[in-house]
Amino acid sequence: MIQLSHIRKAFGAHEVLKTVSVQIPEGQVTALIGPSGSGKSTLLRCVNLLEIPDAGELAIGAEHIRFTPGQHPARDAVQRIRQQTGMVFQNFQLFPHQTAVQNVMEGLVTVKRWPRDRAHARACELLDKVGLKDKADAWPTSLSGGQQQRVAIARALAPAPQVLLCDEPTSALDPGLAAEVVAVLGDLAAEGMTMLMATHDLRLAAHIASRTVYLEDGAIIESGDSKTLFAAPQDPRTQRFVTTLTA
Incomplete structure (x- = not known):
């Protein structure tokens, strides 16, 4: 459903995304996790082009767009990509x-x-x-x-929309209210809605996401099946992050 290839994004001299490539399967939920400043929200916003990547390629279904440094993509191409997505903000x-x-x-x-x-x-x-x-x-x-x-x-x-993007959908809520939102997202996941969510809430990711991608310092460190990644992360950085938030 979604393919991001060699995506780069910088704000001034700060490179937020460093040649990131990831595939989001159709009909599944993929969670982006990582510490604050890791680039997960920026990566999410690059999918619906609220942030225009500096370089790389993006495909959603049949729509494809290539980004060239110093050039803004055509407005109609941007609109076609945006029409494929729905966005839930924090x-x-x-x-x-x-x-x-x-x-x-x-x-x-x-x-x-x-x-x-x-x-x-x-x-x-x-x-x-x-x-x-x-x-x-x-x-x-x-x-x-x-x-x-x-x-x-x-x-x-x-x-x-073809894909639902969720940027920290429960972070502004206390646990009781967050549970209401998790239940709704869980129902959508069960119906086969393609979703990509950036979240600090590992319980949300573990409960809903079939795949999880761990980012740190603008790069993908580890990705894979959510149950496997949370139960037995392979990279020491992923291990530290998961252990800290689930301790």
Whole structure:
């Protein structure tokens, strides 16, 4: 589904991603783990081109784009890639002046140009899917953090993306509220949704992800089956990281 080849990204003199190559299988969940500053969120944002790589190649399904140092890719190529993805952010990013159902509808109406009645029906369907059918007319400020994140997941799913990208989806939540979000993501994983998530929460990664990629200092140190990587990591750096966070 997703192939990143030799991806490089720097901010000024700081090289955040150092020739990273990784494949994200279709119908599976892949977790990106690593210490703060390892490059996992930047790598995630390079998939939907919120960050434009300096070099390398990206393919999502039939869409392919090559990045050349000093050159910005064509706008239509960027848009075609972005249309393949849905994004769930760490801090929800809901519009405070819109109800839950309006937040989910927004992209369908303004970007996809759907009729409002069709967009409303789709939004209600997705709110039901994430367990918030009764909160359709609620304002974000009246919702718990877990509920807001579930609305954000419904919004990301609205245009039926090929892949769902999740950037630290539970890090802003306490354990109880995080469990609500983990349950929804787990249901999506069971349905065969292709997902790529950057997370510090190893329990989330171990529970949902079939594959895990460990990054450190802008490079992939180890990757593979999640159960194997967490139970018996091969690289000493992965061992230290997993042991520290699970101790």
